[in-house]
Amino acid sequence: MATEAKTDPAKHLLRVALTHPECVEGEVLEPEYGRPRIRLDMNVEMPLDMKADGISRSGVRTREPVIIKLPAAFPWQSPLFYLREDFPRNFPHLMPFAATPRPCLVEGDQDEYFLQFGLVEYGIFHLVEQLAIWLRKAAVSGLIDPAQGWEPMLRRDFRDVVEIDADAARSVVNRNGGWIAWQGRFFRRGAPEAFLNTAAETWVSSKGETTPLMRKPDNPTFTSRLTDSDASLGNTVVGVVWPDKNSDGTPRISATYLPESVATLRDLRTRAAELGCGRGLESFLANVERSFAGMFLLAPIPIGIVLCVRRPIHLIGSASDIELLPYVVEIRANKNRSTLFAGGDDEPVAPAMHYQSLTVGLLQTLSGVRARPALAMLGCGSVGSKLAMHAARAGQRIAAVSDELSLRPHNMARHALGAKFVGTNKAEALAKELSGFDMTPVVHGGDLSLDLCDPDRSKQIIPRAAGAAINSTASLSVREALVSAVTPRLRARLFEAALFGRGRGAFLLADGAGHNPNHCDLIAELYATLDDERAAKLLFDPAGGLTEIQIGQRGRRCA
Template identity: 25%
Template sequence: MLHSNSLQPYAGELSVEIQSAIQEISQYFEIPNPKVLILDKRRIVVPVTYKVSLPNMGAVDGINIGEEEPMLIQLSLNKYPHTAPFILSDRKDFPRAWLSHLYFTTDDEPARLCLVRNSPHEWFATIKMRDFLDVGGQWLYKAATGQLDEDGAEFDPTRLEGNISSKHIYRYDLINEVVSENQRFVSDLPAALFVGGQLLKAGDIYAYQTNAAVPFIAFEIVHNAIVRLSKEEDQDHGANPVFTFVFWDPDSAIDDLYLTSRPKNYGQLKMFFSLRGIDLHQALLKFEGLGAITRLGLPIIFAIKRPRKVIGYKGNYEFINFLIISPTGGIGALDDSDEIWLQSHIEPFSKNIASYLSARKQTPATLYIGAGSLGSKLILHDARSGNLEIGICDDGKMLPHNLTRHELFADQLGQNKAQALADIIRQFYSADNTAKIAAIKSSAIYLDSEFQHYQRIVDTTASVQVMNFLLSKQLPANIRYYKAEIADEGALGLFYAEGYDRNPRMDDLVNLACFYATKNEKLRTWRMNDAQREVTSLNVGLGCSSTTSVMADDILSFHGGIFSRILSKAVTQDSADMSGIVAVSSLDETKGFPSISTEYIEVSAFEVLNCKAGSGWEVRLTSGIKEILLNNCKQYAPKETGGVLIGIANYKTKTIHVFDIISEPQGSHGTCSGFVRGTLGLPAEIDAIKKVTGDVIGYIGEWHTHPMNLKRLSARDEETIAELVELNRTVPIPTCALIVTPDELLVYVQE
């Protein structure tokens, strides 16, 4: 019996595209005058016959595939060629129950071949009709020779098609565990009860979600909570609580046949369950008597035990989702003719899915300090990559002008930024434990014990106060401090990462970036622009203003994306050999269209010297300077030599950073008993450094050698320092004298 025997010829007009398709079908199958039949008001079919090359002994496993298979090529009257054609079996006795890669259709519909796992429409957009027809022939050959299942060790799940009402979101492993362990709600029924919800948007149901199993002992508590929520009609919960009913074969029998008959109404659904040993109607009446049916929409899942692991997850159960729209009269009022809907199923967004799709395996616990525009982007990048150990510290609220660049939206105006971002992340991961997503609604300077919970600190505040505070803290040994900021009105992004054992330290790196302006053109442009730039103040209310940058959101997002990628790669550094990082992302639009680039500078540990005079000051020398000084001492011995130190001082942290030295300026003279530093050309040389670094880096002290190994200040040294102290206080800078012996550096600092 053929489906085409009952179809009527199509006599209407055909588009040029469909006429061309029919001509190609005619040529492919060598049919001079192909029939065009009406499948329904939207689709036509062309009957064809495929010749199938069978094995000598016939089709594998006795599957009823013949040498000639009558098929139907289906075309959409209104949408072809923008929607793909389909290939249907013309046989009413096609062995669909024994074959995979078929859509789940009703008894009166022709079996529909699934030729591609992804969208058939996208696939067809890239191929010709002849290629499409070739794949149909290959499908039949594979069916006859037992090669349809390319994943031989896994079972291919049912392809759902037609009458799909909505999505049903749940974790496959959650349902699989309950069914595999036969965790029945009541002992005489192969069924479990789960709690979930109808997910709402603008009052409409857009999906169902199943979250957790409800054992009988906990049912009353859960039921009462649902009833209580249901009565709060004036509250917008974003979901209506519902129960989901999961059934399985009472004997846990393995079923290796593919589903072929999709129930269209309640009577057919009861028959579907009856064939599997379950009286569905009586089961639902029992649940109704317990008070488990609280909504008109009843999501039902049937779990089918397959002979092999099902493709897509680690379990052997395949899940088919139905939705019954129960009448107001309850289950007893259901009629056999009432329509039944299928639900497509999808895993909820989870840590595992996020990590897999982001190709990110390591997501260390991270404390973000600052939840402003830049911070919000880094926080959500990290969260979307599967990190569920995130702390967010910010005491600020979302204000209207923040909408320009912030990841939060208008419905979060007035909320604390840290709390709002934490709430969003928790909503992402409704199926995961989000207890370690923490909002800290206070200033960073009050942080203390919180640090022990994290392996990374990411500071996006651009606050010197916050940086100084973090420099003063004795952080846990396993924590690494990162800092990100935008510079030069968005032209540059600067990202810093401390090295092993906090060396180089954050202030080393931030100031080093300024010094690198002496070597790097992009940094030089930034520093010189910065020295001339006026701070922009935005009026946000009567009598108050906010210092902010004029910058488009896409510029900030560009740098934020680069910073996020650096963060993901930095965790792979070996901790013992971990150097510091200064990364520069550049967006140059001075010549019209944007030109982008990134540079990464690895920074070795600084040499750290403490003041020998007990002033509490610390001098930090960039890597390599110590060796240069010791070599100078050796090279010029027995005479003394010297020069000046180039760097910057921070009175708040009592730290001097030295990035370079100038040796023996013109006019300098050294003897075996002393050194007189010359000044010829020195002011101009230092002014040039100050200019290109935006008046940040300059003269910061003196150095000279004691080749005879005098490990203290000489009387003349003390006199010179006393003179310099008075002079330097007018600048003001501390007075720093660095003594270089053959094997040691000695530093003396006075304010």
């Protein structure tokens, strides 16, 4: 068996596949482009009334031929399964753009699924099992389970991306139908003369800020700048389009599954009309055309288009019944043009993957944490920067950052920020990094031990929006000043975090209700009751406790 697998993998695969009870017959076919092919005849279980007709109401036959093609890297890559060319296309879990229908047999990477079983024979058998299950469900239109929700249109492995907040897009949808234009940014890979779906690919993103479609010399709605010989970036728009209501006033619901097959502007217009979005799409495109009246721009500009489609049930993994179908099309504002779309109705349109924008909600979901109050960070060193960045990545807002010191080269050994910030103020540098998470904390760069005693400055250090404040300075004077600055009106919970013994020990203090006990009380209790010999040695050792690490020829600090 092992020898056969190496010398004739097609025969070996057929032998293994025929051990599956639903695989009734098969043969090795002539190779295609030098690669082995196998035909399997799969028995498809279905209700008796359909079986008597030899075909299900969904168009699946009781005996389905399936072609298996072996990739060049087999068995390190999984076999590819193809259905007959006239197999119905209105099923979920069909690979998009395949000239011959290809079923999507597993969730995730099929190669990983195939390889996880260790033995090639097991991998083959389990893929054939997945194929049998797929055909069985397709026969009874069961590839969408209403209990789970609507299966979004398969958009896996597309090269182009539209990045927007799905909730923001769904929130603009109303029953009357229409469109809205959002400010956007794009990155384009490919020469200016390259086209989508062939040699150009794009990433279009938007934060959901509405923009009027006007084109004036001082209006930066559309721009393009070369960053390389075959790469550019600039400003663009994303058009969000939703369906008109039915003639009786009810919302338009699209209950028929349509696999992704849009490749041209004509296809997009047809698909939009099928989904009730035709009027909105035409209006959006016409406004884009008018915004360029009398204007010229030599570089191609990709624009995003998102069709919002109502489904009969909620989407899998979502409480919403609105599915987003994103696309990218390019405009070329050349001289002597008749339209922005150089190819007319044949202008390439790239179906795109949707990536969720970086939002607090996304970070909380992926981190598995609930919403938590905003933080004020007192100290932005190695401890404070890490605490702030971990909190931000979990979707927790950072309301304020405070530190008077600058980042120095030796800080890079333990700091959360990169070397590009060396020489800049720690608080300002941390705030710049947090801006990438759409956070704009208040920045305080003064002496905390002094400014906490000033009522006005202390409101900057711990603003009202902060539900908690963390002192990570490891400074006795800052601790004393913070405790002294506390008033009954300060609602923020206070914490102190510190590393000692050169990072081999740590403590976290959390004050009590009404700030009683406070941090001075807690640190005194820690010192008085610490009975762990190793921890005590690390904490009280003058060479490695909470002392500052001296780096560089600066001399000793004098009182």
